[in-house]
Amino acid sequence: MASVRNTVPRGRGRRPAAEVRAEVLEAAGTILLRDGMRAVTFDRVAAEAGASRTTLYKWWPSPGALAAEAYFARSRRMLDFPDTGDVRADLITQLRAFVRWLKEEGAERPVSELVGAAQLDRALAEAWSESYALPRRELARERLRIAVRAGQLREDADLDIIVDQLWGACYHRLLVLNVPFDDGLVERLVDHALYGAAAR
Structure with a gap:
C-alpha cells in the first residue's frame, strides 16, 4: 500500500510523547481524509508516523477512536x-x-x-x-x-x-x-x- 508521505529516518533517542502523538494524529488524519476510515489501522498509522503499535494500543482503545480524534484535530x-x-x-x-x-x-x-x-x-x-x-x-x-x-x-x-x-x-x-x-x-x-x- 502506498505511503501517505515519505518517511524520514528517525534519529536515536526517544521522542517526547506529545510529538509522537501529534505525528500519529497527523498521519491518521491524512489517511482518513484521503482513503477513508477503513484505511486507518494501527499498523498503517504506526508505520506512517514512525511510532510503535504498542504506543497506539496504549493511547487509543480502537482504530475508530484514533480516527475520530484525528478528525477532531483536523477540523x-x-x-x-x-x-x-x-x-x-x-x-x-x-x-x-x-x-x-x-x-x-x-x-x-x-x-x-x-x-x-x-x-x-x-x-x-x-x-x-x-x-x-x-x-x-x-x-x-x-x-x-x-x-x-x-x-x-x-x-x-x-x-x-x-x-x-x-x-x-x-x-x-x-x-x-x-x-x-x-x-x-x-x-x-x-x-x-x-x-x-x-x-x-
Whole structure:
C-alpha cells in the first residue's frame, strides 16, 4: 500500500510523547481524509508516523477512536466560531465553513463513516460525543447566549433547538437523505432558524 508521505529516518533517542502523538494524529488524519476510515489501522498509522503499535494500543482503545480524534484535530482549526457582534452573520460564517469542510475539503466521506461506525463501536461513539459533538454544540450555545444577552434573540429562545435546526439539517441531508447540498443552503437555514416560517 502506498505511503501517505515519505518517511524520514528517525534519529536515536526517544521522542517526547506529545510529538509522537501529534505525528500519529497527523498521519491518521491524512489517511482518513484521503482513503477513508477503513484505511486507518494501527499498523498503517504506526508505520506512517514512525511510532510503535504498542504506543497506539496504549493511547487509543480502537482504530475508530484514533480516527475520530484525528478528525477532531483536523477540523478544529477550520470550524472556529466567530463573534463579530452580529449573530446572523456569525452563524452563516460558521455554518458555511462547516458545509465547505464537508463538501469541498474532503470531510464528507470520513464524517459519514465515523458516524456510521459509532453505532457499533462504543469507544468511537464516546469519543465522538465527548470530544467533538458536545463541545462543538456548547460553542454554538455560548455564541447564542451572547446573542440573547445582546438582545438579538429572545430571552426564552430554545438554543438547543436552534443548534439542531442548523447543524442537524446538514447531518440529516448527509446521513439520512443522502441528497446533494452546498453552502447555498446556509443563509436559508439560518434565516429559518432565527426568524421562522410563519406568515408575518
